[in-house]
Amino acid sequence: MKRALVVFATFALCSFVRAASVPVVNINTATETQIAFLPGVGPKLATAIYDYAESGADGPNADEAKCDHRCHFKSVEDLAKVKGIGPKKIAALRPFVVVTGATTATAKIRTAKGGAK
Numbered sequence: 001m002k003r004a005l006v007v008f009a010t011f012a013l014c015s016f017v018r019a020a021s022v023p024v025v026n027i028n029t030a031t032e033t034q035i036a037f038l039p040g041v042g043p044k045l046a047t048a049i050y051d052y053a054e055s056g057a058d059g060p061n062a063d064e065a066k067c068d069h070r071c072h073f074k075s076v077e078d079l080a081k082v083k084g085i086g087p088k089k090i091a092a093l094r095p096f097v098v099v100t101g102a103t104t105a106t107a108k109i110r111t112a113k114g115g116a117k
Contacts, residue, residue: 023105024096027073028053030103037105038096045084052082073099
């Protein structure tokens with residue numbers, strides 16, 4: 001029993017450390033430069049994502065957003081509302097995108113397939 005508990009605790013700790021080490025970008029609060037850190041996102045798409053997030057504060061959906069800052073994205077799936085982003089792109093970005101919390105990415109995020117795409 002004791003050994004099982006130790007194994008479980010070690011696994012849980014390793015999972016936590018691994019999850020904590022994945023760089024993420026909060027698409028509601030990131031700058032265009034930080035958004036461009038996402039794999040497969042260049043300057044043009046970063047601007048489109050930024051502009052969509054910005055529309056939550058003073059755009060046509062400001063009442064719906066109920067915020068005084070950029071917070072138009074309620075979930076990662078809302079990225080589908082940005083021109084140029086479809087289901088495949090969302091699936092590729094999902095591990096690196098958050099809508100709450102801090103942006104932890106400090107450089108272009110490299111994927112396991114060997115590049116930033």
